Structure formats: structure tokens, C-alpha cells
Amino acid sequence: MGEAAAALDEWTERQKDVLDAVLDLLVTGGDAVTTAAIARKANCSKETLYKWFGDRDGLLAATVRWQASRVRAGNFDAQHLDASQLRESLEAFAINWLTVISSRTSIALNRVGISHAGSGKSSLGRMVLANGRFAIGERLKPLLEAGRANGLLAFDDTEATFRTFFGLVGRDVQIRLLLGDRLETTEAEIARDAARATQQFFALYGAPQTQKPLQGRI
Amino acid sequence: MGEAAAALDEWTERQKDVLDAVLDLLVTGGDAVTTAAIARKANCSKETLYKWFGDRDGLLAATVRWQASRVRAGNFDAQHLDASQLRESLEAFAINWLTVISSRTSIALNRVGISHAGSGKSSLGRMVLANGRFAIGERLKPLLEAGRANGLLAFDDTEATFRTFFGLVGRDVQIRLLLGDRLETTEAEIARDAARATQQFFALYGAPQTQKPLQGRI
DNA sequence: TCCGAACCGTACCGTACGGTACAGAATTCG
DNA sequence: CGAATTCTGTACCGTACGGTACGGTTCGGA
Numbered sequence: 001m002g003e004a005a006a007a008l009d010e011w012t013e014r015q016k017d018v019l020d021a022v023l024d025l026l027v028t029g030g031d032a033v034t035t036a037a038i039a040r041k042a043n044c045s046k047e048t049l050y051k052w053f054g055d056r057d058g059l060l061a062a063t064v065r066w067q068a069s070r071v072r073a074g075n076f077d078a079q080h081l082d083a084s085q086l087r088e089s090l091e092a093f094a095i096n097w098l099t100v101i102s103s104r105t106s107i108a109l110n111r112v113g114i115s116h117a118g119s120g121k122s123s124l125g126r127m128v129l130a131n132g133r134f135a136i137g138e139r140l141k142p143l144l145e146a147g148r149a150n151g152l153l154a155f156d157d158t159e160a161t162f163r164t165f166f167g168l169v170g171r172d173v174q175i176r177l178l179l180g181d182r183l184e185t186t187e188a189e190i191a192r193d194a195a196r197a198t199q200q201f202f203a204l205y206g207a208p209q210t211q212k213p214l215q216g217r218i
Numbered sequence: 219m220g221e222a223a224a225a226l227d228e229w230t231e232r233q234k235d236v237l238d239a240v241l242d243l244l245v246t247g248g249d250a251v252t253t254a255a256i257a258r259k260a261n262c263s264k265e266t267l268y269k270w271f272g273d274r275d276g277l278l279a280a281t282v283r284w285q286a287s288r289v290r291a292g293n294f295d296a297q298h299l300d301a302s303q304l305r306e307s308l309e310a311f312a313i314n315w316l317t318v319i320s321s322r323t324s325i326a327l328n329r330v331g332i333s334h335a336g337s338g339k340s341s342l343g344r345m346v347l348a349n350g351r352f353a354i355g356e357r358l359k360p361l362l363e364a365g366r367a368n369g370l371l372a373f374d375d376t377e378a379t380f381r382t383f384f385g386l387v388g389r390d391v392q393i394r395l396l397l398g399d400r401l402e403t404t405e406a407e408i409a410r411d412a413a414r415a416t417q418q419f420f421a422l423y424g425a426p427q428t429q430k431p432l433q434g435r436i
Numbered sequence: 437t438c439c440g441a442a443c444c445g446t447a448c449c450g451t452a453c454g455g456t457a458c459a460g461a462a463t464t465c466g
Numbered sequence: 467c468g469a470a471t472t473c474t475g476t477a478c479c480g481t482a483c484g485g486t487a488c489g490g491t492t493c494g495g496a
Contacts, residue, residue: 029336034483045444047486056484110397111336117398118247118329125398133390133397163389164418171385172351174393179328179351180335180343200382204418232473252453263474265456274454 011062015052018042019066022059026108035059057116061124064109068131071100086147087198093140094169094194101174102185106132110178137162154207161205168197229280233270236260237284240277244326253277275334279342282327286349289318304365305416311358312387312412319392320403324350328396355380372425379423386415 011019021042025033035056039046053059081089100106110128117125140162147153155161176183229237239260243251253274257264271277299307318324328346335343358380365371373379394401 029338032337032483035485036483039445043444045446046484047445047488048443050485051443108336110393111332113398114329114396115333115336117396118326118333119250120247122398125396129394129397129399133393164386167385167387167389168382169385170390171381172388175328175351176347178332178335178343178396179347180331180340181347200422204421250453253455254453257475261474263476264454265458265475266473268455269473 011052011066014044016066018044018049018052018059019063022063023067023105023108026063026112027104029108057121057124060112060116061127064113064124064127064131067105067109068135071131072135081146081150081152083152086143086150086152087202089143090165090201091194091198093136093143094165094197095190097136097169098173098185098190098194100132101170102177102183102190107177110174114178133166137166140165148207151207153205155205164204165197165201168200169194229270229284232262234284236262236267236270236277237281240281241285241323241326244281244330245322247326275339275342278330278334279345282331282342282345282349285323285327286345286353289349290353299364299368299370301370304361304368304370305420307361308383308419309412309416311354311361312383312415313408315354315387316391316403316408316412318350319388320395320401320408325395328392332396351384355384358383366425369425371423373423382422383415383419386418387412 018038022033022038025031025037025041031037035046035049038059039049049059053062110132113125113128116122137159141158144153144155144158144161144165148155153161173183173185177185236256240251240256243249243255243259249255253264253267256277257267267277271280319328328350331343331346334340355377359376362371362373362376362379362383366373371379391401391403395403
């Protein structure tokens with residue numbers, strides 16, 4: 001939230017163009033993402049790159065933040081939920097999440113973060129994690145808790161419940177894509193998987209069908 | 219199966235020592251896994267490395283195969299299953315899988331495969347995938363189908379069912395570890411998670427408690 | 437119109453690393 | 467024992483790449 005706003009005006013338009021160039025290079029995995037290639041693609045000098053972003057890692061970190069600041073989908077309003085609204089919201093979350101992790105951008109950034117995490121300096125990995133797995137968690141948890149408050153869901157541990165939802169939605173998709181598996185992720189496929197995951201989630205955590213107390217409405 | 223046997227006698231003892239050295243270097247992520255470092259650690263010359271394994275990628279590929287050939291756990295016998303045996307077997311699978319993906323070796327090899335997949339040449343990624351995600355799938359599916367044949371499980375698509383089990387067990391563990399998250403994965407924690415995943419899996423795919431026909435017993 | 441700041445393009449430097457060459461030790465085999 | 471083979475250790479080569487230096491250009495402000 002504050003994070004996203006900060007990232008949005010943290011750089012000038014010209015600098016954002018540079019970050020977009022980095023993203024382009026990352027996504028088209030063909031050629032290596034060298035500082036020279038970045039400067040060429042962005043029509044700027046390497047010296048400017050280093051002046052603005054410090055070093056290559058700083059540039060990559062800025063790119064992660066920049067992409068993250070763009071991705072935030074609007075939060076879902078979780079007041080006066082009924083069962084079908086909750087189901088729709090969960091399904092929308094699942095669709096959104098599957099779409100994100102299937103995107104070439106997400107795959108490329110996760111690969112960069114993982115490579116860095118393997119090289120000791122794990123700050124990029126933590127950043128990807130914060131803007132991926134943990135960001136979606138913080139956005140989904142209020143919805144889960146609203147569902148519980150309205151008697152639609154039954155669970156004790158919000159974190160554990162979210163992790164189960166995460167597993168039901170993601171399954172093996174992310175690791176397969178990261179490892180280069182060709183996995184057709186069409187929109188229709190994603191919608192079907194999101195619906196299945198949501199249904200399974202309700203089977204596990206849906207509250208038993210009791211007459212829910214008409215709280216507040218006289 | 220044949221793969222494992224092939225890998226076991228594909229190299230001499232001396233060569234296996236070299237591959238173990240590569241694994242050691244990969245696991246202790248501190249220093250880069252250069253050919254010079256490998257030769258130093260294995261007390262052999264770089265020239266021998268190139269003679270035996272072709273080039274650096276061939277050496278890494280051989281290391282993946284070598285590690286995979288060691289990991290295979292004994293298959294589970296899936297005859298005359300009753301419910302508690304099935305549950306135990308599934309839980310054992312889950313424990314085994316969680317233990318593997320939490321190991322420093324698995325994390326390091328997956329990181330290498332992912333990095334390679336990002337650099338165009340995806341053969342290493344596919345190899346890690348074949349010996350990880352797909353190997354566990356091929357080993358688990360017979361158990362699922364035996365459970366169905368014995369009336370303990372109800373599902374149509376074996377692959378889809380396995381993927382759900384995979385998601386319930388793995389959740390966010392692998393991506394978090396790959397991205398450098400410190401995630402305590404004690405034996406007790408793994409056992410608890412495996413039990414929870416198995417229970418959830420039965421809740422989704424357990425056959426309704428009918429009197430199962432006493433097939434074969436008079 | 438002039439000045440200075442920011443920036444582009446290119447050239448350059450140092451180092452790290454994959455891969456090769458080679459001399460000498462170890463080992464095998466007749 | 468001697469010849470041939472295989473291996474080790476080290477030195478070496480070429481290249482790729484992160485980072486720096488610098489001359490030339492654009493552009494905003496006085």
C-alpha cells in the first residue's frame with residue numbers, strides 16, 4: 001500500500017522507462033541482462049544507470065519494486081458478505097494469482113530473486129517474496145476473516161488457512177513454470193482451476209449450513 | 219527406476235566423488251561453483267573434469283542425475299489396502315516429499331535448474347522437474363489408483379487428484395525456501411503438516427463411508 | 437546568448453571464469 | 467623394468483561483464 005505509492009513517485013518518468021527496459025530484457029530471456037544491454041535498450045548511458053541506481057543489484061531491486069507497484073489489484077470490499085459474494089471474491093483472487101504467477105514477468109522476476117538467493121545476497125529474494133507470496137496473503141486474510149465473522153467460514157488459524165488456499169490454487173504451477181515446463185495457462189484453464197480450488201476450499205473450510213444469526217438487521 | 223540404476227553405474231567411484239564435491243559446493247552457497255573450485259575441492263584437474271563430463275553444464279547435469287539416483291525411496295506396496303494403510307502411505311509420501319524439498323540439496327539443485335531455465339538452455343530445468351515433481355507423481359499415482367480400486371478414494375482424473383495432493387502438501391514451502399525465506403522445517407513440523415494435508419486430502423477425495431464389497435473374500 | 441547541469445555514447449579497465457595446453461607424477465600392463 | 471596411459475597441478479588464453487572516465491550534446495535558466 002504505502003509501498004506501492006512510494007514506488008510510483010520514487011522515480012521520474014525517464015527512470016521508469018529505464019526500469020521498463022529492464023523488465024523487457026528480463027522477460028525476453030534470450031539475451032543476458034547486462035548493464036550494457038540495459039543501457040542500449042533504454043537509450044541511456046551506463047554512467048547514468050549507475051548514478052541513478054547505484055549498481056546492477058540496485059537496478060534489479062528497483063525493477064522489482066517498480067513492477068510490484070503496478071501489480072496491486074484493487075482490494076475487495078469485505079462488508080456484508082454473503083456466500084456467493086465470498087465465493088466470487090475467492091475465485092477472483094485465485095484467478096488473479098494464477099494469472100500473475102503464469103505471466104512471463106513474474107516468472108522472470110522470481111527467477112532473478114531465486115538466483116540471487118542462491119548467491120548469498122538474499123535481499124532480492126526477500127523482496128520478491130514480500131511482493132508476491134506475502135502481499136497476496138495480507139490482501140486475502142481480511143477476506144477470510146470477514147467470511148468467518150459472517151459465519152461463512154470456520155477456521156482457527158488464518159495464516160494456516162491462507163496457506164491451504166495458496167496450495168489449492170497454485171499446486172505445481174509455479175515450480176513447473178520456473179523450471180521451464182511448457183504449461184498451457186489459457187484464461188479458460190485458469191478460470192476452471194480457480195473455480196475448482198475455491199470449491200475445494202469451501203469443502204474444507206466452509207461453515208456447516210446453519211441459520212446464520214441475522215446480526216444487526218433487527 | 220531404470221534411470222536410477224543407469225545413474226548408479228554410469229560413473230566410476232572416482233567420478234562419483236567428483237559429483238559429490240559439486241553437490242557440496244552447491245549446498246554451501248557461500249562461494250561460487252566454478253570449475254576451478256570444483257577441481258580444487260575434488261582434488262582433480264580441470265582437464266579431467268572436461269574429459270569426463272564435457273563441459274560445465276554436462277557436469278551439473280551429471281550431478282543432478284547422480285543425486286536423483288540416490289534419492290529414490292522404496293515404492294509402497296499397494297495391494298489389499300485398507301483405509302489406515304492408505305492414510306499411512308499417503309502421510310509417508312507427504313513426509314518424504316516435504317523432507318526432500320526442505321533439504322539444502324534440493325533447494326540448491328532447484329535453484330540451478332531454475333537459473334538455467336531462465337538462460338534459454340532449459341535441459342537442466344527439465345531434468346530437475348523430471349526427477350522431482352514428475353518422479354513423485356509417477357510414484358504416487360499407483361497408490362491413488364489402488365485406493366480408488368479398493369473403494370477408499372473417489373476421483374476421476376488421477377493427474378488432477380495428484381496435483382491437489384501436491385498442493386495441499388507443498389503449499390508455499392518450496393517457493394519460500396527457494397527465495398531464501400528462513401522457514402523452520404523441523405521433523406515434528408513436517409510430520410504435523412503431512413498429517414494435516416493427508417486429512418484434508420481425504421476430506422476432498424475420500425469415498426463416502428459405504429460398506430465396501432468384500433471383494434474376493436468369499 | 438552564455439553558463440552549467442544533466443545526460444548520451446563510447447572507449448576503457450580489471451577481474452572472474454570457462455576452457456585449453458602442458459609438464460610431471462602415478463598407475464597400469466606387458 | 468620400461469612403455470603407455472591416465473591423472474594432477476598450474477599456467478595460460480579469450481571473452482564477457484561490472485564499473486569508470488571522458489568528450490560531446492542537449493536543455494533549462496539568467
